Amino acid sequence: MIYTQDRAQQRKFLANAWQKYLDKQILEPLEDQLSQVIKIHPEYHSLIKDIESDYFPEQGETNPFLHINLHLSLREQLSINQPPGIQEIYQTILGKNQDPHEAEHQMMECIAEMIFSAQKSNTPMNHQAYIQCLKSIVN
Numbered sequence: 001m002i003y004t005q006d007r008a009q010q011r012k013f014l015a016n017a018w019q020k021y022l023d024k025q026i027l028e029p030l031e032d033q034l035s036q037v038i039k040i041h042p043e044y045h046s047l048i049k050d051i052e053s054d055y056f057p058e059q060g061e062t063n064p065f066l067h068i069n070l071h072l073s074l075r076e077q078l079s080i081n082q083p084p085g086i087q088e089i090y091q092t093i094l095g096k097n098q099d100p101h102e103a104e105h106q107m108m109e110c111i112a113e114m115i116f117s118a119q120k121s122n123t124p125m126n127h128q129a130y131i132q133c134l135k136s137i138v139n
Contacts (some may be wrong), residue, residue, distance in 0.1 A: 009064050011051035014038075018048045037071040040101055044068070070108040083127055091132045096138075110134050 017031035018038050027035060038044060044064035047053070055063035083085045093103045110133035118125045 006063075008051065010069070014065060014068060015051050025034075033072060034068060035077065037075075039066050041068070066112075066120050067108075070111055071104055073111060074104055074107055083131055085131070086134065089131075089138060092138045106137050107134060110137070 010036040014034055017027065017034045020027055020031060021035035021038070039046060041064070046065070047064045051065075055061040055066075057063070077083070077086050080092055090103060090107065093106055094100060097103060097106075110130055113133055114125050114127075117123075117129070
């Protein structure tokens with residue numbers, strides 16, 4: 001599962017995966033990936049259970065569900081080197097700061113910017129701008 005536009009379904013899947021992890025149940029591959037990301041974010045452990053909460057970035061709030069899914073999206077991109085060259089960019093960023101989690105966070109800012117820009121202008125995601133953003137981290 002879960003590639004859906006339905007926020008409630010996505011959040012429920014994520015919360016269920018985390019609960020299965022906590023209960024030491026066997027996880028499906030995607031559940032395991034989600035649990036690994038949640039595990040490195042202890043600040044979200046208690047928030048994951050509340051799938052109804054709203055988060056307002058303009059008020060400085062981080063949406064833990066979005067954040068976790070951005071990690072997952074980036075990891076998927078890296079696993080298939082799509083867009084082409086993203087693995088090389090990641091390795092360069094990682095070489096600079098030596099922290100895989102921080103490298104992901106830096107790159108996720110570019111993903112979030114691309115998504116926000118597309119939503120704001122009601123246009124398709126600009127992958128060229130995304131790559132340029134990633135390259136700006138390196139330079």
